[in-house]
Amino acid sequence: MDLNTITEVVRRPSERPGTDWHEGDAWLAGGTWLYSGEQPDLSRLIDLTALPWEPLVQRDEGLEISATCTIRDLYARTWPAEWTAGILFRAACEAFLSSFKVWNAATVGGNICMSLPAGPMITLTVALEAQYELWAPDGSEHFVDARDFVTGDHRNILTPGEILRRITIPAHALRKRTAHRRFSLTRLGRSTVFLIGTQRRGGDDLLLTITAGTTRPVRIAFASLPDARTLRQSIDAVPADVWFADPNGTPDHRRHLTHHFAEEIRRELNAGDLP
Structure with missing residues (x-):
C-alpha cells in the first residue's frame, strides 16, 4: 500500500548506513511487511538492497547469509553433500505463510527482525546454532547467538538504528543429522x-x-x-x-x-x- 508519510527514500545508502540513521527512518529490504499497512511514524526509508552484500557465501567454516538474501535465493541453492542439515533450508522456506511472489522479495533478515513466533528463518538459524552480526549506528559491530536475539512476540534486542548485517552458521551444525x-x-x-x-x-x-x-x-x-x-x-x-x-x-x-x-x-x- 502507499505510505503517505514517507518524504524520502535513500536509494544509495553509505556502506555503513546506520551512521546516517535518525528518528523516523526504517530499513527497507523486501518490504513485504513494511508495505502491508500504514506506518504513520515513518518519514524516510533506507534501501538496503542497493548495498553490495553477497546473498550466500559458503566457506570452510560454514555459511554466511546476508540479511538481504531473499527467500527465493535461499530455497534455490544446492548445498554440499556433507551438509546433511541442508534439508532444513527448504523446510524452513516452505513454512512461510506466503506465495512465490513474496519469496521473490522477502528477505532472511527481514523475517528474523520481524521477530514473530512463527518466523521460520528464526527457527532455522536457532536450530543451526547461528550467530547474528549486528551493526550499530556508531559504526561498531557485535555478534549475538541467534537464540538470544528474539525476546518475545515481535520483540528483539535491536536498538534504534541498529542493523542485522549477516547470519553465520557454523560448519559443524550443517553436518548434523x-x-x-x-x-x-x-x-x-x-x-x-x-x-x-x-x-x-x-x-x-x-x-x-x-x-x-x-x-x-x-x-x-x-x-x-x-x-x-x-x-x-x-x-x-x-x-x-x-x-x-x-x-x-x-x-x-x-x-x-x-x-x-x-x-x-x-x-x-x-x-x-x-x-
Missing part, C-alpha cells in the same frame, strides 16, 4: 508449532529447538539422547508465560503438540536411519 516437525491449522497456514532436532553424526546428543508455539525460541540441549520422560519434563520446564496464544492455538494446545512432535523427533534420531 536432523529431524523436524511442523503443524498448522491449514496446509498453507501459519505455523502453530515448528520443532527441529539436530544430532552430531555418530553421536547420541540432542539439540531440540522449539518455535512458533513459544513467544521466543527455546533451545534445549541434551548431552545424550533423553528418554521420553526426561524429554517431557524438559518441555514442561519451559515457563508458562513463554507459550504463545493466538487464533492458531492456545498455550495448552501448543504444549501438547510440542510433547507429541518432540517425542517423534527423539525416536527418529534414536532410530539411526537418517543421513
